[in-house]
Amino acid sequence: MPYSANPQGHRTRRRPMSEINVVPYIDVMLVLLVIFMVTAPLLYQGVDVDLPQVDAQAEQDPPQEPLIVSVDADGRYYLNMADDPEAPLDRGELSRAVMAILTDSPDKRVLVNGDSNVPYGDVVSVMVRLRDAGAAGVGLMTRRPDGEG
Template sequence: MFVRKRRRPVSEINVVPYIDVMLVLLIIFMVTAPLVTQGVKVDLPDAEAEALSEDSKPPLIASVDASGQYFLNSGENQDQPMSAVDLATVVAEQLKLEPNTPVVVKGDGAVPYNEVVQLMVLLQRAGVPSVGLMTETPQE
C-alpha cells in the first residue's frame, strides 16, 4: 500500500519580486535626481539683508536694464552696454586677479525675471561662486 505524505504549507514570503521593484525604483531615482536640482546657485540670507560692510572690497555690479542690455561697473566704459561674452570675460579676469571680490546683480524692476536669471547663469559660468541681488530700501 502506498501512503502519501501530506505536505506542510510553506510559510515563507518570496521577497525576490520586491527586491526587483526596489532596484528599479533606485535606478529611476538615481537618474532623475540630477535633473531635479537644476538652477542657479545663490547664497540666500538666513535673516534680514544687510548692506556690504565698509571695509569689504568694492563689488562688481552686473546690471541688466529694462531693454535687456548688460552693463558692468568695471572698466573704462561703464555706461556702455556689453555683450554677454564680453561681460563674462571681464568678470572672469577680475576674479582671477581678486578671487574674493563680491559680485552683485542689479536688475531693473521692469526687466523680465528670465533676463535676471540669464545674467546669473552667465556669471556662474564665468566662475562666480555666489551672487548677491541688489535692492533698494523701501520708502515708508
Template structure:
C-alpha cells in the same frame, strides 16, 4: 646786568587757541565735498525692485563688481569705473578677467524691475559659468523703510 634768565622781557604765555583758521579749512572742505558728492553717484539708470531685506555685510575693502540690466535688457559692468553696454558673452569674459586680477571680489546684480525674470536668471547662470560662486542681488528698501 641782564642775563639769559631775565624775566623782564618775557611775554605771558597764551592760554587759548585761535580756531578761526580751522573753521575756514572746514568750510572749504565742506564746499568741496558738497560739489563732488553728486558726481560720485553715477551709473546706469535702473528702477530697482523695492523689498525689505537685511544689508550684506562688507567683508573686504574692495568694491564689488556690479553687473546691471537696464529696462531695455542691455548689460553693464562696473567696478568703480565707466559703464558701457556689453553683450552677455562680454560679461562672462570681463568677469573672468576681473576675478583673476582680484580673487574673492563680490559680484552683485542690479536688475530693473521691468526686465523679464528669465533675463536676470540667464545673467546669473552666465556668471556662475564664469566661476562666480556667490551672486548678490541689489534692491532698494520700500519708501517707508528708509
C-alpha cells in the same frame, strides 16, 4: 441545478459564467483619468504673489568694492569695473570681462543690479553666466521699500 431548453426542446445544463464584467472598472478608470487630467494643470500654474519688502540693514564697511553687473529695462548689460562703465556690453564681452576680473580677485563679491521691468529670466540668465565665469556666489541688489538707499 438550473436547466434551460434549447431549440430542439432538450433540456441542457447551464454552466456557471466564469468571466468578470470589467465595464464598471473601465468606467471608474475613465472618471479618474478625467479628474487627474483636469487637476494636473492646476498644480503647475503660477500664482500671482506680491513679494514682501524687507528692511534689511546695509553691510557696514565692505572689504572691497563689489563687482556689479547691471541690467537695464531694455535688457542691456553694464559692468561697473569695465573700461567704460556707461557702455553696454554684449553677453560674450560681459563673460570675458567678469572672468578676467575674477581671475585676479577670486574672492570679489558679485552682485546683479536688475531693473524692475526686466523679465525674471533675463536676470537668472545673467546670474548663470556669472557663475560660469567663476563667481563663487551671486547676490541681488535691492532698494528699501521707502526709497532709502
